[in-house]
Amino acid sequence: MNLFISFLIGTFVALPIAIVVWLISFFAFDQTMMLSSAYSLGGGLSIYWLLSMMVKASFLKKNQLTRKEYRYIKKNLDEANLKIKRLNKSLFQIREIPSFKQRIDIIRITRRIYNLTKKEPKRFYQAEKFYFSHLDSIVELTEKYALLTSQPKKTLELNQTLNETRYTLNDLSKAIEKDLYVILADDIDHLNYEVDVAKYTINTHKEQKYLEESRLKK
CATH class of the missing domain: 1.20.58 (Methane Monooxygenase Hydroxylase; Chain G, domain 1)
Known part of the structure; x- marks a missing residue:
């Protein structure tokens, strides 16, 4: 609201x-x-x-919500906003160039999901996996990753842990991208429907025009 x-x-x-x-x-x-x-x-x-x-x-x-439902959603959104701020802070603390694009994508997708849900709270129920699982995981991993990458000396074991964390972050990045697609699923279906209707209208118009031209030639 x-x-x-x-x-x-x-x-x-x-x-x-x-x-x-x-x-x-x-x-x-x-x-x-x-x-x-x-x-x-x-x-x-x-x-x-x-x-x-x-x-x-x-x-x-x-938004077809009761006051109780809205209070519940708002409470979770307020908590999620704090987590996203922690996530952004950790991502900007990481100085690795190769993972720069991935970090920007994570920031963009998490903020997009949050803004969509804030604007239309009913979408929260489509994003529960993001708010109750993926967001917590990616915040914790990013904070630990930022801490480890800031160490001046890296042992073989530390480098191995960093590599494993990178792979996990990559998987989580794909997971939250899927969360965004789930939230937008209805919009995508509606857009596809509108496109199909538009195509049908265009094709019908072309057929009618062709029939009229055929009659005139006769």
Whole structure:
């Protein structure tokens, strides 16, 4: 839910109403400035709260979620956001050139999944494997990998561990890429359907045009 937009809508409507309430209280009902200000503040806050509830209810209805479901999803998204920040910090601490592209891809995909879910919370249920398994694994591995690569002297055993960690990170990178495809599966199916409809329409139009031209030639 876009809290900033909700705040702007609430402020845009509540502020003029608060001013009107103050003017009516002070001039029409001859109230003191303090009482007029209290009524104005109470009226403005009431309208702001009411509008916030309406925006939230509209958002939940659009996403087909209950308040309980949204609280559960928001809690997990807040935790995931902290994990993604840890992940990004660790990835930027790694100075290896060969794995640069892989690290950028991991950052891009994790942020893409998070932003999609934040915008449309119902997608969270399609991304549970990412939030409850893959994200935790990739954060832990990356933090350990960043620590090990920062060591000034690397033994044979340490290099072997680093190699194994690279392979595992590569597998996890592919796993979160699949998680993204799972989230986008419905969109891809819908797009394919639209493409098929468009192709059918074009082909039908071509056939009709061909038949008309054939009749005219006869």
